[in-house]
Amino acid sequence: MxxxxxxxxxxxxxxxxxxxxxxxxxxxxxxxxxxxxxxxxxxxxxxxxxxxxxxxxxxxxxxxxxxxxxxxxxxxxxxxxxxxxxxxxxxxxxxxxxxxxxxxxxxxGRLQVERRAGAHGHALHIPESGALSPALVDDSLHRAAAITGAKTFSCESWLLDPRIGSAIPASNIAGFAARFCILDPGAASAEASAAVAKFVFRRSLSEVRDPAVVVPRSSLERLVASTLRGGEEWTSPLGVLTTP
Incomplete structure (x- = not known):
């Protein structure tokens, strides 16, 4: 090669x-x-x-x-x-x-999965590669279970923050989050806020909090920006799901 x-x-x-x-x-x-x-x-x-x-x-x-x-x-x-x-x-x-x-x-497929199981099953990660549609998620979970033998998956992520489901319930992210049973809601923290700023805007937390630097365009961006600019911190809940 x-x-x-x-x-x-x-x-x-x-x-x-x-x-x-x-x-x-x-x-x-x-x-x-x-x-x-x-x-x-x-x-x-x-x-x-x-x-x-x-x-x-x-x-x-x-x-x-x-x-x-x-x-x-x-x-x-x-x-x-x-x-x-x-x-x-x-x-x-x-x-x-x-x-x-x-x-x-x-x-x-659409998701990344850790081959070795942790305390709450095989951890899932979401690469920055497009829409998180239900059909793609279903396919990924099915294939990941076949490859790893996993029956339980976990996810600890800013995507599971309940504000997304409340503000934009019809979104793919809200649908993804709804698959999980939340074990730990996670504490609101600067670390979680920095993560959501990084993955949603590709910017630092301080840049996202500055209206002169970042102009939100999508529903998700507006939600994240308004939350962080309003003095609130984001969370990274831990959730688990079991495959059928």
Missing amino acids: TDHDAAAIVGIEPAAEADLLLVAVLRELVHAAREPAEDLVISAAGDEIAMAMAALVPEAMARQRGIGIPEAVTLATLRDIGRKHRLYGAETVVPWLVGILRGDVIQV
């Missing part, structure tokens, strides 16, 4: 050859017995990290093939490297992207 092919798989523009020392550091993390620490930081530019991750695509594909992940799922999963790099910079989400290479998190 050429560097160009690998870069295309992860969704980045091929650049200079990957830094071999950086590739070696990432390779060790990919093949380690344990998942990387959440506070892992690598002192390198985002473009360099993304290119080094692309260099590890053949190894990542072999690893995921060896643990029974279908190739189509692996290819969809690896595209999150380019997506996250474009949106946030690979240097800001290294632990997550290493997990993508390892196959600790896989993308099954």
Whole structure:
């Protein structure tokens, strides 16, 4: 596989050859017995990290093939490297992207699912890749259950904040949230507010709170902006759902 092919798989523009020392550091993390620490930081530019991750695509594909992940799922999963790099910079989400290479998190249709079950089942994540329609969610849950053997899924996210269901009940996000039985409503916090600002606006919390910087356009954007500008904080509830 050429560097160009690998870069295309992860969704980045091929650049200079990957830094071999950086590739070696990432390779060790990919093949380690344990998942990387959440506070892992690598002192390198985002473009360099993304290119080094692309260099590890053949190894990542072999690893995921060896643990029974279908190739189509692996290819969809690896595209999150380019997506996250474009949106946030690979240097800001290294632990997550290493997990993508390892196959600790896989993308099954519209959703991402953690292969290993936690205390409340297999955790779900929602990639930044379009509408969250009920049909797509149904398909993803069905396929994820088939691949992982999961019967219970969990989600801890700003998407489950009850204000969405109250303000825009007909939205796809409200429909997604309604699938879950809330175990913990989550405390309103600056951390949750920063997360909703990041994922809805691709902006910092301080920027979203400034009307001169951010102009909301959709119903969701108006809800989030008015909440944060009104001095309220967002929440990240924890919910679970069981497949039929």
